[in-house]
Amino acid sequence: MKTLILGAGYAGLATATSLKPIPGLESLLIEQNAYHTFETRLHEAAAHNTPVTLPLLPLLRGTGVHLEQARVDYVDLDEREVGLKDGRVLMYDTLVVGLGSVTNFYRIPGLAENATELKQLSDADDIFNFVNRTFDNGYQGNRDIVVGGAGLTGVELVTELAQRAELLSKERGLPPFNIYLVEAGPKILPILDEALRAKAQQTLEEYGIKIMVGHRIMQATADSVTVQTQGGEQKVIKAGKIIWTGGIQARDIVRGQKIEKGPGGRIAVDEFLRAKGYSDVFIIGDMGLALNQEGKPVPTTAQHAGQQGRTTAKNIMNIVQNRPLVPYEPTTLGEFVSLGGLMAVGWMKLPWNQKLAITGGIAHVMKRASEWKWRSSVD
Ligand SMILES: Cc1cc2nc3c(=O)[nH]c(=O)nc-3n(C[C@H](O)[C@H](O)[C@H](O)COP(=O)(O)OP(=O)(O)OC[C@H]3O[C@@H](n4cnc5c(N)ncnc54)[C@H](O)[C@@H]3O)c2cc1C
Structure with missing residues (x-):
């Protein structure tokens, strides 16, 4: 099965690094940069020039996934093709789209x-x-x-x-x-x-x-x-x-007659994260409109993008091995906001849906821990 994964952000990279080389699966990751960007740490790079990228090739070792550094021009779900800026057109059996979001300027003049x-x-x-x-x-x-x-x-x-x-x-x-x-x-x-x-x-x-x-x-x-x-x-x-920094909208790059879009141009997906009307296409991360257990849109966060990527990798391997798909079950483990230096505020999830509010240095450590967890999950 020929699988294309578009984008090596939190969603696409989690998919690629969770795959294993199994017979019958041929996977290609297409990303415009040779590196993954820790988008959640861009504010640190803006202020202090902190390094916030990781080269992709070493992360893909042992996954069986190949990397193609190229820019996607369009995705046509009805024709089952991905057009690249350099003019090439790629076909797929299964497609994973994780091309993220763009800034929404809400047409404010200037x-x-x-x-x-x-x-x-x-x-x-x-x-x-x-x-x-x-x-x-x-x-x-x-x-x-x-x-x-x-x-x-x-x-x-x-x-x-x-x-x-x-x-x-x-x-x-x-x-x-x-x-x-x-x-x-x-x-x-x-x-x-x-x-x-x-x-x-x-x-x-x-x-x-x-x-x-x-x-x-x-x-x-x-x-x-x-x-x-x-x-x-x-x-x-x-x-x-x-x-x-006042708003984002899904990257508008996918076309298809049966696509349903929701708020922010996000593409509606089913419980397995497949675009409605296209059972071979997974839309994950900021581009997808997945719903949580209460039927509400899952937030556009790195945390959820990573979870969606890992579920999608499982399902790609399930398809190849003729096993049933597993549904996506979103969990919000916590939310932390860094406030410069060693200061942060946020909360973490406790058993029985309780939330523990945390401020100061410990919140900072929790925020860093979630970043380390992400890094070790793809390393
Ligand atoms: C400054 C900042 C701070 C944030 N802080 C947090 C936080 O603390 N916690 C949290 O959970 N979330 C945070 N977020 C949100 C989080 O970063 C996003 O929700 C997350 O990056 C979405 O993941 P994604 O995989 O959908 O998209 P992305 O991570 O944006 O990845 C998309 C990938 O697609 C590639 N790409 C795009 N277009 C093309 C193309 N045409 N061809 C080829 N490749 C392409 C990009 O290069 C990129 O690698 C923050 C965002 C920002 C900007």
Whole structure:
């Protein structure tokens, strides 16, 4: 059975590294980069240039999966073909699509043109270089940073940037820049409960981050954003760098007459993670719209992408060995938000669906532990 796995993110890489070389299975992983990116740590790369990639080839040893570094142009489920940017067209018996998500700019005028995203290594490099430039003695421009979106990514990013600014400020004797965290909704980190959110908010305030909840970005230019309060009052914030972390949508690269799409353009899948209407196609990670035990969409997180990848690998081997498929059973083991340095807040799942709230250094260790767990699962 010829199996193509598209994307070596959390979902695709978990599939590839969970496969075993079994008779009758021929698998090819197609990824545009020669490395896997730890997307969950891009904010650290943006502030401190921390390494956040892993070369793919060594990770595939012993799996029987081959790697092709290429860019996918389109996927046509009705024709059963994958078109590559270099013009080649590949056929498959079974297809796994894990090409992730792209930033959603919600058509806010000027935002896509003027804001940096935080989705890949080049975005992190761009932010890192800006921060360094602002501490050059000859730098003349505006040094302030506006981050739009106070979800997990935005909050993790501003705390790391504040730390970096503090460090460079001491080193080079210049004042730190201002960081504005702008959020249209009424609160930061809506995924957390009240007590953890309050702790996170206090940490941000201690860093001197200017939190502007209830402020919607209405437009952006090269050096400013215009924000509006719920009461209709408008303000202009001048900035040297605008970063948008306010939303994602599934990568729009798959076509097929029977495809059903849900919120964020995610492709509806059945209990085995197969695209509805296409029993040979698994859509996993941020692109897929899997439902949990209560019928609610599974969150777009690395944790769930990895689980989906591992279930899909089992099912590919089950198909080859003529065994029944196993359904996907999502579990959220916990959620942690890093707040710069050794600080984090979050919760972990306990037996009987209890949650244990954790803050401070221990939460930081838990967050790191989940990253190490991911790394050792693919290594
Ligand atoms: C800064 C940041 C912090 C985050 N923090 C957390 C966190 O703490 N916890 C958590 O659970 N989640 C977190 N997330 C979300 C998490 O990273 C995503 O949910 C996860 O990466 C989704 O996995 P995926 O495999 O679907 O996609 P991805 O990991 O994005 O992988 C997609 C892969 O497809 C490749 N690709 C894309 N297009 C093409 C193409 N045309 N051709 C070939 N290859 C292609 C990409 O290079 C990439 O390797 C964070 C995200 C960001 C941006």
